[in-house]
Amino acid sequence: MQTNPRASFMAAVAASLARHGIAASTVDLNWHAPNATAINNLTQVVGGSGVYGFIYNSSATPEGQYGVYNWCNMPHVRAIEYKKPSPEYKLQYVEVIHRHHKRTVYASNSFPVESYGWNCDDEGLFYYGQPNAGKKSAHAYWQGYLSPQNPFIPSGFLGSCQFPQITAEGLDDSWQHGRDLYGVYHDLVGFLPDNANEKVTFRVTQNVITSEVAGMVINGMFGTEADYPLLIQPSGVDSLEPTYTCSISSNLFSAIKSGTNWTNHLTAASPLYSALDNISGVSPSDSGFHASFDHYYDNLSARQCHAKPLPCKLVNGVNSTTCITQDYANEVYRLGNYEYSYIYRDDPRSLAASATSYGVWIGELTTHIRDFVAGKSNVIYRHNVAHDGSLSRLLSVLQLDVMIWPGMGSEVVFELYKKEASTTGIPSPSSTPATSASGYYIRVLWKGQVLRSSNPSLGLMDMVPLETVLAYFDGLVGIGASLVQGKCNGMIAV
Numbered sequence: 001m002q003t004n005p006r007a008s009f010m011a012a013v014a015a016s017l018a019r020h021g022i023a024a025s026t027v028d029l030n031w032h033a034p035n036a037t038a039i040n041n042l043t044q045v046v047g048g049s050g051v052y053g054f055i056y057n058s059s060a061t062p063e064g065q066y067g068v069y070n071w072c073n074m075p076h077v078r079a080i081e082y083k084k085p086s087p088e089y090k091l092q093y094v095e096v097i098h099r100h101h102k103r104t105v106y107a108s109n110s111f112p113v114e115s116y117g118w119n120c121d122d123e124g125l126f127y128y129g130q131p132n133a134g135k136k137s138a139h140a141y142w143q144g145y146l147s148p149q150n151p152f153i154p155s156g157f158l159g160s161c162q163f164p165q166i167t168a169e170g171l172d173d174s175w176q177h178g179r180d181l182y183g184v185y186h187d188l189v190g191f192l193p194d195n196a197n198e199k200v201t202f203r204v205t206q207n208v209i210t211s212e213v214a215g216m217v218i219n220g221m222f223g224t225e226a227d228y229p230l231l232i233q234p235s236g237v238d239s240l241e242p243t244y245t246c247s248i249s250s251n252l253f254s255a256i257k258s259g260t261n262w263t264n265h266l267t268a269a270s271p272l273y274s275a276l277d278n279i280s281g282v283s284p285s286d287s288g289f290h291a292s293f294d295h296y297y298d299n300l301s302a303r304q305c306h307a308k309p310l311p312c313k314l315v316n317g318v319n320s321t322t323c324i325t326q327d328y329a330n331e332v333y334r335l336g337n338y339e340y341s342y343i344y345r346d347d348p349r350s351l352a353a354s355a356t357s358y359g360v361w362i363g364e365l366t367t368h369i370r371d372f373v374a375g376k377s378n379v380i381y382r383h384n385v386a387h388d389g390s391l392s393r394l395l396s397v398l399q400l401d402v403m404i405w406p407g408m409g410s411e412v413v414f415e416l417y418k419k420e421a422s423t424t425g426i427p428s429p430s431s432t433p434a435t436s437a438s439g440y441y442i443r444v445l446w447k448g449q450v451l452r453s454s455n456p457s458l459g460l461m462d463m464v465p466l467e468t469v470l471a472y473f474d475g476l477v478g479i480g481a482s483l484v485q486g487k488c489n490g491m492i493a494v
């Protein structure tokens, strides 16, 4: 009888778990509070000043400050900072997920009437179909324009951009992101192939801005301008964005965003809301702008990342001297980070809300790793271009110690290593006390540095035995996401 490689691998993992006494049931599946910092302390958020040294006004982080939060262009893996593990750890498989790069605002986050326009004539958004065999297509792209004869004025920014689209600068950041990853995983550690062959795959969501990023990343990595497939799941069930239906998760997130603690922060911020509404013309009863700081945050940060001024109040269609100040913007940014910490980490229900709505992607990740280890797949590198909602849920499941709003390009990297028997007998400085019987270890990088989880089973995720990581993910979402549908529809308790 033919042996099923996955079954035999699972048997090996199970045996190793038994031998080492870390049975799945002893891996801690509980929520653990994040660190108490200024970011999740409402008193400091409302009464404070500045934004913790975070950058909001340029994609360029000054040399020497790399690693600092930059909303416009978050730090990611690059050769200068990359820490190579000790040589007995051999890199086997890498999966990268990151948020798209900087963009224009979403139309829904625009003020009713904007005091200036936003044009994107410095780039083309290519959009065409072409049969694989047969006639060719021109490289057709969209040229936005406003018709002088069309009396219907769109809400928000006027101009030739799509709202949203990745801006020309955001495309440059995307290319550099790809170049930096290649600088590490090809040039520095000799892991990636020279060409984008069948060992690598790229995946996007139904939101076209992720495809805009992916094309630039692929050229930044492999220098190719050739046709290249981007994996995409169907609309409405995609696990990467995610968009599949998960009522239990939606209910939990709604409960998180309607409790007393949540409304307390909106009440504490009411003077700020009054000032912003007065200047922007947003109605104080506009629920989109007042359910959270999401819209104002996006609205102001997108301008600042593109060196556009903070807006002034329009009186009779003309700029007045009543403007949104940097102090107001900073308070919006502090509140936005507070909200992301609150929704995805501080509220104990956040873990179940995220593990259900991101469980399918987690199950795909663990399957990719298992298939690689079992020799069923020769893909060594998977790259996912996603959204802040994707990264937030993933960081929530990983129980990041200090949660923030994942900025543009925010990246998490899963590295799978196999430890070779040391012949020198010199202990590795980075080796953790926990050993893996299978010999496989996982390192997780966030902002280009080792991620620290508040969950004690994961802790500093620097060579955590694969068995532990799989037991944690399997415990929450099931092997290959087998528990997710039941947990999402309420058939299985969360």
Ligand SMILES: *[C@@H]1O[C@H](CO)[C@@H](O)[C@H](O)[C@H]1NC(C)=O
Pocket: 035, 401, 402, 452
């Ligand atoms: C969070 O707290 C842990 C434990 O005190 C500490 O080791 C870690 O450095 C903290 N994280 C950050 C980002 O400060």
Ligand SMILES: *[C@@H]1O[C@H](CO)[C@@H](O)[C@H](O)[C@H]1NC(C)=O
Pocket: 036, 041, 042, 043, 044
């Ligand atoms: C929040 O910050 C305030 C002011 O600095 C401090 O008094 C309070 O103890 C902090 N709360 C927590 C939970 O750390």
Ligand SMILES: *[C@@H]1O[C@H](CO)[C@@H](O)[C@H](O)[C@H]1NC(C)=O
Pocket: 057, 058
């Ligand atoms: C961004 O803001 C910081 C702090 O306010 C300031 O020092 C810096 O000059 C600004 N950079 C740009 C490019 O405007």
Ligand SMILES: *[C@@H]1O[C@H](CO)[C@@H](O)[C@H](O)[C@H]1NC(C)=O
Pocket: 104, 105, 106, 108, 109, 110, 111, 112, 113, 114, 155, 156, 157, 280, 282, 298, 299, 300, 302, 303
């Ligand atoms: C900000 O919000 C206003 C008001 O809805 C809108 O007109 C404007 O386009 C928004 N700008 C951005 C950058 O979101």
Ligand SMILES: *[C@@H]1O[C@H](CO)[C@@H](O)[C@H](O)[C@H]1NC(C)=O
Pocket: 274, 275, 278, 279, 313, 320, 322
């Ligand atoms: C609204 O803005 C006007 C200036 O345009 C100012 O005179 C007025 O005090 C502001 N009202 C509030 C509540 O901030």
Ligand SMILES: *[C@@H]1O[C@H](CO)[C@@H](O)[C@H](O)[C@H]1NC(C)=O
Pocket: 115, 116, 309, 317, 318, 319
């Ligand atoms: C308002 O000021 C901005 C710069 O702050 C300028 O770009 C815009 O053209 C002005 N708009 C109006 C209607 O005066």
Ligand SMILES: *[C@@H]1O[C@H](CO)[C@@H](O)[C@H](O)[C@H]1NC(C)=O
Pocket: 261, 346, 347, 348
């Ligand atoms: C909600 O507020 C109460 C009282 O301040 C506090 O004890 C509790 O920890 C808060 N819950 C969250 C999720 O922040």
